[in-house]
Amino acid sequence: MKRRMTVAQAIVRYLEKQCSGRDGKEQRFIEGVFGIFGHGNVAGIGQALEQDRGLKYYLCRNEQAMVHTAAAFAKANFRMRTLACTTSIGPGATNMLTGAATATVNRLPVLLMPGDIFARRNVAPVLQQLESGNSEDVSVNDCFKPLSRYWDRIQRPEQILTALPEVMRVLTSPAEAGAVTLCLPQDVQTEAYDYPEEFFQKRVWVIPRSRCDAGLLKRTAEWIRGAKKPLIVAGGGVLYSEASEALGKFAEATGIAVSETQAGKGALAYDHPQELGAVGVTGTPGANILAREADLVIGIGTRYSDFTSASKTAFQNAGVRFINMNVAEFDSYKHAALPLTGDARVTLEELLPLLAGYSVDSQYRHRVANLRAEWEKEVDRIYGLGKEPPISQGEVIGVVNSAMEAGDTMVCAAGSLPGDLHKLWRTKRPGGYHLEYGYSCMGYEIAGGLGVKMADPRREVYVMLGDGSYLMMAQEIVTSIQEGYKLNIVLLDNHGFSSIGGLSRSCGNEGMGTNYRYRQGEKYDGDVLPVDFAANAASLGASATRARTREELIHALAEARRQTRTTVVVVETSYEQRVPGYESWWDVAIAEVSEREPVRVARKKYEEARSKERLFF
Ligand SMILES: Cc1ncc(C[n+]2csc(CCOP(=O)(O)OP(=O)(O)O)c2C)c(N)n1
Numbered sequence: 001m002k003r004r005m006t007v008a009q010a011i012v013r014y015l016e017k018q019c020s021g022r023d024g025k026e027q028r029f030i031e032g033v034f035g036i037f038g039h040g041n042v043a044g045i046g047q048a049l050e051q052d053r054g055l056k057y058y059l060c061r062n063e064q065a066m067v068h069t070a071a072a073f074a075k076a077n078f079r080m081r082t083l084a085c086t087t088s089i090g091p092g093a094t095n096m097l098t099g100a101a102t103a104t105v106n107r108l109p110v111l112l113m114p115g116d117i118f119a120r121r122n123v124a125p126v127l128q129q130l131e132s133g134n135s136e137d138v139s140v141n142d143c144f145k146p147l148s149r150y151w152d153r154i155q156r157p158e159q160i161l162t163a164l165p166e167v168m169r170v171l172t173s174p175a176e177a178g179a180v181t182l183c184l185p186q187d188v189q190t191e192a193y194d195y196p197e198e199f200f201q202k203r204v205w206v207i208p209r210s211r212c213d214a215g216l217l218k219r220t221a222e223w224i225r226g227a228k229k230p231l232i233v234a235g236g237g238v239l240y241s242e243a244s245e246a247l248g249k250f251a252e253a254t255g256i257a258v259s260e261t262q263a264g265k266g267a268l269a270y271d272h273p274q275e276l277g278a279v280g281v282t283g284t285p286g287a288n289i290l291a292r293e294a295d296l297v298i299g300i301g302t303r304y305s306d307f308t309s310a311s312k313t314a315f316q317n318a319g320v321r322f323i324n325m326n327v328a329e330f331d332s333y334k335h336a337a338l339p340l341t342g343d344a345r346v347t348l349e350e351l352l353p354l355l356a357g358y359s360v361d362s363q364y365r366h367r368v369a370n371l372r373a374e375w376e377k378e379v380d381r382i383y384g385l386g387k388e389p390p391i392s393q394g395e396v397i398g399v400v401n402s403a404m405e406a407g408d409t410m411v412c413a414a415g416s417l418p419g420d421l422h423k424l425w426r427t428k429r430p431g432g433y434h435l436e437y438g439y440s441c442m443g444y445e446i447a448g449g450l451g452v453k454m455a456d457p458r459r460e461v462y463v464m465l466g467d468g469s470y471l472m473m474a475q476e477i478v479t480s481i482q483e484g485y486k487l488n489i490v491l492l493d494n495h496g497f498s499s500i501g502g503l504s505r506s507c508g509n510e511g512m513g514t515n516y517r518y519r520q521g522e523k524y525d526g527d528v529l530p531v532d533f534a535a536n537a538a539s540l541g542a543s544a545t546r547a548r549t550r551e552e553l554i555h556a557l558a559e560a561r562r563q564t565r566t567t568v569v570v571v572e573t574s575y576e577q578r579v580p581g582y583e584s585w586w587d588v589a590i591a592e593v594s595e596r597e598p599v600r601v602a603r604k605k606y607e608e609a610r611s612k613e614r615l616f617f
């Protein structure tokens with residue numbers, strides 16, 4: 001049986017039928033399609049989506065934002081579901097580049113379908129076409145190649161018969177997941193072909209729980225038994241593998257302490273007895289001290305970004321060895337580790353019986369308990385700073401944390417918030433803490449919050465972001481209102497980029513370009529710019545309020561919870577009052593020569609700190 005359809009109609013029909021499966025659960029993999037139409041997709045994919053309502057269409061305001069929404073949706077679903085994105089050719093397509101990079105860096109599956117220039121070519125150059133004198137096989141969509149885990153351009157209708165299964169294989173592969181880009185020339189989208197009916201059968205893509213090498217697992221048990229100061233570094237892979245319970249049991253049984261990366265935070269609840277919290281540049285003292293001393297680091301689902309490894313200074317024990325559990329072979333070999341290439345949950349479950357009777361010694365257990373207790377005191381101190389307005393960011397974090405219920409999720413991405421949240425946030429369940437910190441992309445926050453809400457509309461989603469991020473991308477508030485997906489947005493207004501201002505000063509400079517103040521001659525040191533964020537949010541349809549004090553913030557958040565539409569609470573926070581760093585360092589290269597004394601001083605300190613960077617063999 002054949003069915004005559006356009007390429008676009010066939011793509012839509014095919015995607016509708018694809019499911020993911022794991023642990024006996026099965027679900028539709030592509031929940032819907034976000035899109036902005038133009039001449040490059042309106043008559044192709046647009047026509048198909050309008051005629052075939054099996055794949056739900058969502059309208060957004062900006063193509064970059066919709067990719068963030070799709071990635072956040074996938075992250076909140078632990079990569080078991082995602083969304084697709086359709087654009088016109090040219091600027092609509094290239095607007096997705098930043099979203100594609102964000103998704104791929106974070107290993108989150110998203111399907112991008114940018115329109116492309118005519119395959120027929122005779123009408124070139126079409127509106128928005130990039131011309132090239134040395135090839136007719138070039139379009140702006142080639143820019144997606146390094147950002148995509150799979151990239152293809154469909155030049156003939158029958159090519160989708162082999163391309164779409166590849167698209168699905170990569171999207172559902174835990175090791176390969178990232179942006180998948182399927183470029184669709186405007187004319188090809190509308191061409192008809194007799195597609196075999198079987199192509200549109202339901203298909204379940206099982207996301208496997210692959211097992212590592214049995215011999216290496218045995219050796220792992222030997223290494224752990226021989227270790228005096230082991231430490232677990234839990235990354236995003238723990239969450240994607242839904243391995244939190246297995247990790248909790250493993251930590252309890254062995255007594256090995258668990259530290260968490262940004263993507264891995266929430267792997268264990270903050271009050272789990274083995275949980276030491278954040279590790280690395282934005283880590284807690286406990287996690288960082290244990291990391292420094294560790295003779296064995298067990299990395300689970302982590303890619304060891306510089307924030308986790310403190311730019312390769314975190315692990316200072318001369319004899320430190322690594323064991324990495326990771327679905328991606330690439331990551332499992334990092335730091336010359338004993339590679340346990342496989343799924344985190346089954347690996348932990350199979351390892352535990354091999355460690356029967358093993359436990360860390362009582363000194364280690366006491367130390368972990370003490371470090372935990374000291375840290376909780378420090379968090380309480382920062383949560384209760386009690387500064388006059390403008391209040392401190394740490395205190396705002398505490399108030400938002402207390403306003404949330406166990407099932408809710410907090411979303412953030414860039415600025416000074418991620419570092420403070422990583423340290424201070426008390427996470428109650430896996431998925432409750434949603435940080436995009438692979439790309440730390442300003443603008444992800446509200447668009448991402450929308451994806452998190454779509455993943456489970458029953459939960460309250462709290463988006464925390466700075467004034468800089470808000471000004472970069474706030475327009476998806478309109479989408480949240482149009483779709484009826486309510487967000488609780490907390491905007492921390494410190495009149496500029498406090499994170500980068502602080503970084504600039506720590507490098508011996510003066511924070512040029514980091515204040516939202518009027519220009520006065522050479523500098524921006526006039527009055528604060530009169531941006532009215534509450535009025536801005538209200539103009540987009542949100543319910544907006546301002547809060548100056550702790551009490552006003554508590555009240556505003558309670559009000560926001562009662563609202564049924566998106567709310568924005570604007571809090572002015574102190575630019576200077578910072579949460580300190582604890583026992584860590586980050587490599588930001590400082591000018592080797594300068595006319596300025598503070599830069600020379602900073603460079604000297606930098607060179608000393610850098611000498612601690614290690615390679616592992
Ligand atoms: C798209 C993008 N551009 C630039 C940066 C570099 N950057 C990181 S934080 C930051 C400032 C963020 O300002 P704001 O949201 O107000 O947060 P604050 O630093 O004040 O906490 C900048 C420019 C980035 N992460 N993302």
Ligand SMILES: [Mg+2]
Nearest residue numbers: 466467468496
């Ligand atoms: Mg700011």
